[in-house]
Amino acid sequence: MTKEERLERHKKIHEILRKHGQEILLSHSFIKSHSFIQHGDMSVYEHSINVAERAIRINRFLHAKCVERDLVRGALLHDYFLYDWHIDGKEKGNIHPKLHGFYHPGTALKNACRDFVLTEREKDIIKKHMWPLTIIPPLCREAWVVTLADKYCSAMETIGLHKAKVRVKQIDISETDN
Known part of the structure; x- marks a missing residue:
């Protein structure tokens, strides 16, 4: 694949993210996630965008026929827990930062439901993205794709x-074609 083809593919993925x-x-609140470190x-902001981009790529590669709107929104909100789990996880109900993986999907879902109107698929993505830690597996293909994308990222x-970019990665949403 040429450099121009990679740039065009990246541009198309960003168009889907904006859309x-x-x-x-x-x-x-999502913009505030710039200040929370994930890995x-x-x-968390950069990680969530990386997961959304990777989920789009996986969906297209596998021809999974996911509902792209639910896939993108669920991927962006999968870690919408809104705190630094390395520091203040105990204040958010976690006994220890090592247990963050078990508890943060519920916190992310609660926050996402408070701030956005979600579909059942989006809820399943957020709630189950840490499978097998969440015990109950994802129910829809979108949640499986985001789970895979999250593990990879x-x-x-x-x-x-x-690596995190020196310049914070942002999606230019000013060019949205709505």
């Missing part, structure tokens, strides 16, 4: 192959 995720990307030096970020 389906504008409400979330513009929200004050390594990656912010988390592994890449943890071992340092996905």
Whole structure:
């Protein structure tokens, strides 16, 4: 694949993110997630966008026929827990930061339901993205794709192959075609 083809593919993915995720990307709380570290030096904001981008790629590669709107919105909100789990997890109901993986999907879902109107698929994505820690597996293909994308991105970020950008990664939502 040429550099021009990669840039065009990246541009198309960002168009999909803008189309389906504008409400979330513009929200004050989602923007605030820039200040929370997820894995390594990656912010929750950057991680969530990486997961949404990867989920779009997986969906297209596998021809999974996911509902793209639900896929993108669920991926953007899957870690919408809105606190630094390394520091103040105990204040948010976690006994220990190591248990964050078990508890944060419920917190993210509660916050997302408070701030956005969600479909059942979006709720399933957020609630089940940590499977098998969540015990009950995802019910829809969108949740399976986001679960896979999240595991891939988390592994890449943890071992340092996905690095946070010096300049914060943002999606330019001003060009939305709504």
